[in-house]
Structures are given as C-alpha cells and as structure tokens.
Amino acid sequence: MTHPSAHLTEDERQLFAGRDLAAERVRDVERHLAACPDCAADVARLERLAARVHDAPTPTAPLDELWPDIRARIDATKLAPNGVRMTHSAWRRPGVARRAIVAAAVIVAIVGVTSITRLVLAPRMHRSADNGMPRASQAQTNPAPAGTPALTAVADSERVYQEEAQLLLNRLELERSMLRPETARAVDRDLRVIDQAIAELKDAVARDPRNAALHQLLASSYRQKAELLKRLANAG
Amino acid sequence: MALIPADDSVNSIGRAESDGVVRRAQQGDVEAFESIYRAHAAAVYALCRRMTSDDRQARELTQDSFVRVWERLTQFRGQSALATWIHRVAVNVVLEHLRSIRRADAWSGADAYDVADGRRVDAQIHARLDVDAAVAQLPAGARTVFVLHDIEGYSHDEIAQMTGMAAGTARAQLWRARRALMRLLDL
Numbered sequence: 001m002t003h004p005s006a007h008l009t010e011d012e013r014q015l016f017a018g019r020d021l022a023a024e025r026v027r028d029v030e031r032h033l034a035a036c037p038d039c040a041a042d043v044a045r046l047e048r049l050a051a052r053v054h055d056a057p058t059p060t061a062p063l064d065e066l067w068p069d070i071r072a073r074i075d076a077t078k079l080a081p082n083g084v085r086m087t088h089s090a091w092r093r094p095g096v097a098r099r100a101i102v103a104a105a106v107i108v109a110i111v112g113v114t115s116i117t118r119l120v121l122a123p124r125m126h127r128s129a130d131n132g133m134p135r136a137s138q139a140q141t142n143p144a145p146a147g148t149p150a151l152t153a154v155a156d157s158e159r160v161y162q163e164e165a166q167l168l169l170n171r172l173e174l175e176r177s178m179l180r181p182e183t184a185r186a187v188d189r190d191l192r193v194i195d196q197a198i199a200e201l202k203d204a205v206a207r208d209p210r211n212a213a214l215h216q217l218l219a220s221s222y223r224q225k226a227e228l229l230k231r232l233a234n235a236g
Numbered sequence: 237m238a239l240i241p242a243d244d245s246v247n248s249i250g251r252a253e254s255d256g257v258v259r260r261a262q263q264g265d266v267e268a269f270e271s272i273y274r275a276h277a278a279a280v281y282a283l284c285r286r287m288t289s290d291d292r293q294a295r296e297l298t299q300d301s302f303v304r305v306w307e308r309l310t311q312f313r314g315q316s317a318l319a320t321w322i323h324r325v326a327v328n329v330v331l332e333h334l335r336s337i338r339r340a341d342a343w344s345g346a347d348a349y350d351v352a353d354g355r356r357v358d359a360q361i362h363a364r365l366d367v368d369a370a371v372a373q374l375p376a377g378a379r380t381v382f383v384l385h386d387i388e389g390y391s392h393d394e395i396a397q398m399t400g401m402a403a404g405t406a407r408a409q410l411w412r413a414r415r416a417l418m419r420l421l422d423l
Binding site: 010014018045046048049050052053056058059060061065066067069070071073074075 | 266269270273274277278281282285286291294295298299302303306307366367368385386387407410411414417418421423
C-alpha cells in the first residue's frame with residue numbers, strides 16, 4: 001500500500017488475513033479495509049478460507065492397526081548387533097554396508113529364534129525322554145483353553161505374519177538375481193535355520209495346541225521372519 | 237491459523253507425559269512407548285494424511301515416524317513439549333518421503349501458478365469440495381507449505397529451514413496455495 005488510495009498488496013492482504021501482519025501495520029490496513037470494498041471483500045474471502053480450514057474435520061484412521069507393525073519394527077531394531085543401530089536412514093543407504101547390516105540382523109535374529117525355541121522346547125523334550133513325566137512346571141507352559149479370545153488372537157496374528165512372510169519370500173525370489181551370489185546363499189542358509197525353528201515350534205504347538213505361550217512364540221517367529229524379509233526387500 | 241488439538245488428545249498427551257512414560261520409554265520400555273504412540277498417533281496421522289493426501293502413504297509414514305521417534309527418543313531432553321518434538325520428527329519423515337518421490341514439477345512454482353490461474357482447476361473441479369479434497373489438488377510444494385503453515389502452525393522461517401526453500405519462496409507458495417484453495421472451494 002504505497003499510496004492511501006492504492007489497493008493493499010497481496011502480502012498485506014494475506015498477512016492480515018492470516019494474523020501475521022506486523023502490529024505497527026495493522027491499523028493502517030484496517031483503515032484501508034474500512035474504505036475499500038474490493039480489498040475488504042478479498043480479505044473476507046481469505047478469512048473464510050482460514051475458517052473452513054480451521055473447522056475441517058481432522059483425518060482419522062484406525063490407529064490400532066498400525067501399532068503391531070511399529071512394535072515388530074521396534075523389536076527388530078532391538079535385535080541389532082552392538083554398535084550397529086539399524087536406523088531408518090541406515091536402511092536407505094545404498095551399497096554393501098546396508099547388505100552387511102541386513103545379514104548381521106538375520107544372523108542375530110536366528111540366534112534369538114533358535115535360542116528361545118530351545119529354551120521353551122527343552123522341558124518338553126525332557127518330558128518325552130521321561131516317558132511323559134513332566135519336569136517343567138505347568139507355569140512354564142502357560143496353558144490356555146482352546147478357543148479363548150487370547151488364543152484366537154494369537155492364531156490370527158500367526159496366520160497374518162505367515163501370509164506376509166510368504167508374500168515377501170515371493171518378492172525376494174523375484175529379486176534374487178539382484179543379490180550377490182554369496183549373499184543369496186547366506187540368506188537361504190539363514191532362512192532355513194529360521195524355518196527349522198518355526199517347524200519345531202509348529203510341531204510343539206501340534207502336540208500342545210492349548211499352550212498360548214507356544215502360539216505366541218510361533219507368531220513371534222513368523223513376525224521376525226516377515227520383518228527380516230521386509231528389511232531385505234527394502235534394502236534391495 | 238493452526239488447528240487446535242481436541243481436548244481428549246490434549247488430556248491423553250498430558251497424562252502420558254505426567255506419568256513418566258517418556259522416561260520409561262527412553263529406557264526401552266515398549267509398553268510405555270505404546271502409550272506415547274496412542275497419545276500422539278492421531279495427530280501424526282493427520283499431519284501425514286494432509287501432507288500426502290493419501291491414506292496408504294499416511295499410514296506408512298505414521299509408522300515410519302514412530303519408529304524414528306523410538307530410535308531417537310533418548311535425544312528428547314524435554315526442552316520442548318513431547319508433542320512438539322514428535323510432530324517435528326514426523327514432519328521430517330514426511331519431507332524426506334516427499335523429496336524421495338518428488339517429480340520434476342512437484343516443488344516448482346510453475347505448477348502452483350497453473351493451479352492459481354485456474355487453467356487446471358476448471359477442468360478438475362465442478363462442484364464444491366471439502367477442504368482435504370481441495371488440499372489434495374495442490375501441487376506437492378504448495379500443499380506442504382500450506383499444511384505446515386495454515387494447519388500445523390509453523391512459521392515461514394521454520395518452513396524454510398525444514399524444506400530448504402527460501403523464506404520468500406515458501407511465502408509465495410503459501411499465497412498461491414490459498415488462492416487455489418479459494419477457487420477450489422468456491423469461496
């Protein structure tokens with residue numbers, strides 16, 4: 001507004017409507033708006049836009065659905081070797097270093113899955129060796145009635161991660177040609193070990209289908225497998 | 237012009253922080269972190285949804301944001317409100333995403349001028365739209381500046397710092413975005 005009779009500039013209209021105009025300019029602009037219907041109408045339209053935006057409903061989503069994946073990714077980062085922080089940006093760095101981190105994570109995950117599996121299955125193996133006489137306490141097996149909501153939820157979770165792992169395996173198969181041969185061999189070997197741990201758990205679940213702890217461990221194993229495959233796919 | 241969080245959101249955020257869950261989450265307590273997620277996820281999703289105008293991307297970016305928050309939570313020193321800090325982390329995650337997928341015209345002023353001039357708008361819009369649908373029509377650069385300033389309440393200088401635009405460019409994008417929205421919303 002270089003002259004009292006001139007219209008307000010775009011900056012003045014926008015800043016005034018957005019309540020961003022410097023305090024010492026507000027009075028001049030208000031005086032002009034009182035005398036200029038064109039500028040007043042334009043500023044009123046800008047203010048109506050601000051009101052519409054303010055009153056617009058906030059976008060929403062079923063956020064409970066997002067947490068399990070976040071939790072799985074957090075769990076996966078906890079598997080990272082000492083000194084290797086598998087940050088978001090690390091997975092986006094190109095090249096060999098990223099693949100090395102992936103391989104390290106796979107190996108650490110294998111150790112985790114197989115160790116936990118053995119810890120859980122060990123008492124059951126002892127029982128078999130003793131002709132069914134249990135050594136482990138009942139508390140360790142954490143039985144749950146079949147068909148309980150908790151068991152059903154775990155079984156659903158297990159199925160979801162199983163399906164996701166299969167999809168990711170299919171994708172990995174498609175991208176295999178992009179992996180270095182030694183990396184592909186290492187991934188195959190590591191996945192075999194994870195699958196073996198999963199097979200042991202499935203066998204244990206078949207023998208004791210009401211054991212909620214075994215179901216949870218199996219679902220967790222699938223989740224870890226899916227998560228690692230996802231990371232490998234994203235690294236590609 | 238920033239939108240104000242709903243009372244429930246404010247209360248749950250306050251509860252989460254006053255209960256010391258931040259400290260427990262910083263020490264690796266995932267259950268504590270889940271309560272932080274539940275207090276702040278709606279705001280982060282809304283930010284992601286408005287900046288991308290895409291539900292699927294918004295969900296993924298919400299997840300990415302909270303994984304990033306988890307990874308960096310030990311860096312939170314309480315110098316700002318947790319909500320502010322999480323919000324800033326989420327903005328950075330979305331901006332990184334937008335940069336990674338940006339097309340040649342995504343951040344250009346020319347695209348915004350096209351919308352402001354109505355050359356595209358007339359062909360696209362035949363009726364009044366709701367605000368989110370109208371915002372979705374904006375070019376990525378103009379949409380980003382509009383959402384960050386008029387909805388999320390960041391200053392021009394903060395937006396310039398976050399996006400790497402000159403402050404004057406960011407402001408010009410905002411003016412164009414508002415003009416385009418006025419046309420789209422039939423105001």
